[in-house]
Amino acid sequence: MKDERTAKADVLQGTLVLLVLRTLEALGPLHGYGIARRIEQISEELLQLNQGTLYPALLRMEQEGWITSKWGPSEKNRKAKFYSISAGGRKQLTRETRDWERMRSTIDRFLGSIPEALGDEAL
């Protein structure tokens, strides 16, 4: 159990917003549990989401105006809070995607430009 967990990557600091926004953009309104499940499924259970951190994050995103929330009936007709992405959220998603792309290409370039041996030595 312990080994299995260490094999999974923790959600990178700061990427949770990106994941949530992307999820909501793709799937439309979802409740918190749905978002958590979706992130875990998409990553094929490789991303270990500390589900507890999801709710404060949702609150902050709502305060920023990126998402909106509404209480409604769930699949089994239970009361649940559904989140959906707002216009501001779409803008933020574009921004965060662009930032992420830039970061990824930078890291890629960095990894590609440094000789393996030196990289090992540095580690």
Add this chain to the structure above:
Amino acid sequence: MSWRRVFAARLRGLVFRDRLDTQLDDELRFHLEMQAEDNLRTGMNPSEAHYDAMRRLGGMESVKEEYRESRTFAAVETLLRDVRYAMRTLGQNPGFTAVAVMTLALGIGVNTAVYTVTNAVLFKGFSYIDRNDRILYMTSSEGCCVSYADFEDWRAEAKSFQGMAIVHGVQVTLSDKGGFPQYRYATEVSADTFRLVGREPILGRDFAKSDEMPGAAPVVMLSYGFWETRYTKDPAIVGRTVQINGAPTTVIGVMPPGFIFPQNQDLWVPLVPTPNVLKRANRDTWFVFGRMSGGVTIESARAEMETIGRRLEQAYPLTNKGFPVVVRNFAGFYIGPNAAVIYGSLWGAVGFMLLIACANLANLLLARALSRSRETSVRMALGAGRWRVVRQLLIESIMISALGGFLGWWIAKWGVRSWDLASRPPGYSWFAQVLDYTLDYRVFLYLIAVSAGTGLLFGLAPALRLSKLEVNATLKDGGRGSTGGVRGNRLSALLVVAETALAVILLAGAGVMIRSYLNTYSADIGVQPDKLLTGIPNLSASRYPDATARISFYDRLETRLEAIPGVESAALASSIPLWGAARLSYELDGAPPVDDQSRPTLSALTISPQYFRTLGAAVLSGRDFNDSDGFSAPRVAIVNQRFARRFWPGENPLGKRIRLFSSNTPEAWLTVVGVVSNILQSDIARPELNSLVYLPWRQMAGGDMNVLVRTSVAPGSLRTTFQREVHALDPGLPMFGPFTLIERLQTKYWDKGRYTGLFLIVAAIALLLASVGVYAVIAHSVSRRTQEMGIRLALGAVARDVLSLVFREGMQPVGMGLAIGLAASLAVNRVLKSELVQVSPDDPLTMIATSAVLILSAALGCWIPARRAMRVDPAVALRHD
């Protein structure tokens, strides 16, 4: 941009805290249920499914905590918690809370009231005149008096000013609608005065240059208030003719509402420079105002004016020697040269008082903090940070100071209103309301700052003490809190020393002020002032053209007044006690001759024969005047003891001769026929003005006389009768008064009395606070040492031993504070020196009385708890935990 949205969202979070809490609960429960159901589907058993769901969420409570922190402002939320906690603790101890809040309310309220007044007098300026910071006020020598001829030279020569105006307050008689003439306060002004202060009439026209030409048709300007009350705002008044001093005068305009200049008045009339006014030797209570040109500073204007003044002194040594130009700011006209000292020391005094209140509260809080040290230790042991503990205590003290500030606001309001009422001289309802005493936002900010500052001041010391607790030791100690005892005691004792010292300083200050006031007010006037009524009938030159007519009027009036039941005697005098006397040039028989310029002056009064008897003074040797001391009889005079002692020490003054000069021509020799007891005509501090010569009025009949009546009944009850007798003789005669002599004397001294009274109130409050402080410390110490007292009593100590134990502890810091306070007050009282009359700033009697009062009240503060200590029942005390 986004911080604003977040801020708004968090603000909502703060308001809907509880609703959001249940919503989060619902959301998380839903999450767990869904997860558990999914887990069941993967084949877990129910308890396993539930546990896994919990594990994945990562702990309900920490999620909630993190959620809450983001939901609203974390600091605000803990603050609210601390405030609720503080309210609970304060509510549990209503006695303590009440004492603390009242102490502070008193301190803050009085301080704010004095700030309001001081601010109005010293800093706020006189807002009813535009840009008065550019207006300067000028006289020759301090206070008095300007010569009109000098003013014309100033105006012509000074480059620093755009313009200069001269004003002169006068009383005029006004009759309109053919009615009974009335006294009115008027100001004679130069024609451009209103332009200088930047105000225009709202009705009619301003004064013009032609109005102040000698021989111009008389005109008058009305104040708005007078126009409103007297003429019910009738616009047709402009152009109408009224009688002023008997002369037909045209009303030319009305000034705007609220406008007065320079002091309260009903009317303005042009100051016409008649040949008499233009004489350079003629100095009167004229005052000059100038508006500075752009770029001119008060210093450069003063320098220029002083140069001009010196030139005039050289050019006209006869009239101008000793009359330098004095330049002051606009407010200087109203507040006098000593205002800064008076108001400054007052402010200092209430500042001290607030410090005493703070020291007291710090002591009370400290005492309480020590008894709560177990609670604090528990909190710290449970992980509360030091800052958290300090903050908790600070919030308590700030809440006390906030409540104190709230009550203090009402005390300040009441205080300022009383001051406002007290600052109008008795009997003069017209007195200028030039000062703005409103409690505006600045006062409010001051109050907030003072409240917050005091809250921090008295809260910080106990809070810091408490936060340094040795947690383990206190917990082991069983919560009696005696661990911090020694240090706590030393700090408490130090505070008692400080507040005792402050109370001593205030008491000593108030003490010398009171002695000074008593010296000026009651001790030595030399008359029996009660049961005297006085008025000044105004005999116009047209109806009473010569001495015979005037003497006849006064003779008949005296007879009529003495016939009133309840009147014992009536008399005439050119002035009344304390209201000054004429200064006349004189020469003593046998003195070496001097030139006209350096001839000395004496103070003289013309009186009727009954004067001394009516006032209650005594003829000590020789004789009183009588009705045969008239024009045809030999010229005589009476001197008072002071005069005799000053000019003929060791000699018999009877038969000595004096002669007076009118415009450098000697008059007939006067022979001294009597010596009377001293009556004060001026401030007791100026003996040269109180060496008096009395002249018989029948030989000197000149201006309007004060008519004085001694009554056997309350003098105020005869006012209308007095008035009726005057009008029975002359129905159209205006009269000043009648007032009781006490009223007129009070008018002279209300100012000093006011300051003294205020000082006394402040000192009394300080004394009260200091004794409460001693009490607080001793009471706390006694209750903490109940067990010890019990043991002592059980081991055979008697009540007296316990008493002396308590007193030793209590009086030791008091004694130290007393010593420090006395030493300090010797220095502090020097500030008051210029205000003191016939009492030294380090007056020993005051110092002794101060010490006695202080020791007595401190002893009382010790006695109450000491009595409790003596009554301790050893059996109960030993069980006491």
